[in-house]
Amino acid sequence: YKAYVAYGILKAIESGSLSWDKKISGQTVEQHMEKMIVNSDNDSAAILRNRSEFGGPDGLTRILRNEVGLSTKTKMGSGVGGAEDERTTSTANDYVKFLLLLYKKKLPGVSRESYYEKLIGYMKRASTDGGSGRDGIVKGVGNGLEVADKPGWSPSDGPATNDVGI
Numbered sequence: 001y002k003a004y005v006a007y008g009i010l011k012a013i014e015s016g017s018l019s020w021d022k023k024i025s026g027q028t029v030e031q032h033m034e035k036m037i038v039n040s041d042n043d044s045a046a047i048l049r050n051r052s053e054f055g056g057p058d059g060l061t062r063i064l065r066n067e068v069g070l071s072t073k074t075k076m077g078s079g080v081g082g083a084e085d086e087r088t089t090s091t092a093n094d095y096v097k098f099l100l101l102l103y104k105k106k107l108p109g110v111s112r113e114s115y116y117e118k119l120i121g122y123m124k125r126a127s128t129d130g131g132s133g134r135d136g137i138v139k140g141v142g143n144g145l146e147v148a149d150k151p152g153w154s155p156s157d158g159p160a161t162n163d164v165g166i
Contacts, residue, residue: 001076001088002036003150003164004098005049006119007068008060009033011109012053037122037150049076057088067108068101070094095164103166123148123165 012018020030024047032048035041050056057076064070077088101107105116141147149165
């Protein structure tokens with residue numbers, strides 16, 4: 001879900017309703033986004049996901065469905081884990097559609113090359129263990145190919161229990 005949140009932030013920055021250097025909870029939007037993607041920081045993800053500039057989780061759900069064209073099975077939740085209605089849900093097909101638009105740099109409302117480079121750069125450094133581990137898709141692809149991914153995991157499940165990338 002953090003790749004979807006990052007998209008909402010890029011869209012809000014491009015529209016001018018949010019800026020990279022805006023301070024939220026003692027850090028800039030840019031610092032929160034980097035922590036959210038590179039280290040899978042849940043606090044930064046929650047801070048960014050709830051931004052009013054794109055309507056919080058419900059607004060981001062509408063954007064993903066109506067502008068990106070994702071299915072009704074994609075829904076931004078308000079929490080990590082917890083009750084069923086608080087969880088973010090999506091499908092492999094929706095992630096493929098979203099990641100293809102990211103790869104082609106054609107996400108609706110995001111036209112600046114530098115924004116794509118920033119997000120993809122963070123994804124190239126994304127950890128599978130909250131530190132420096134790079135397993136998941138990266139390990140499966142092997143040496144010689146560059147991978148920009150956003151893995152996710154739960155401490156009880158071990159490293160990289162899910163992973164999406166280009």
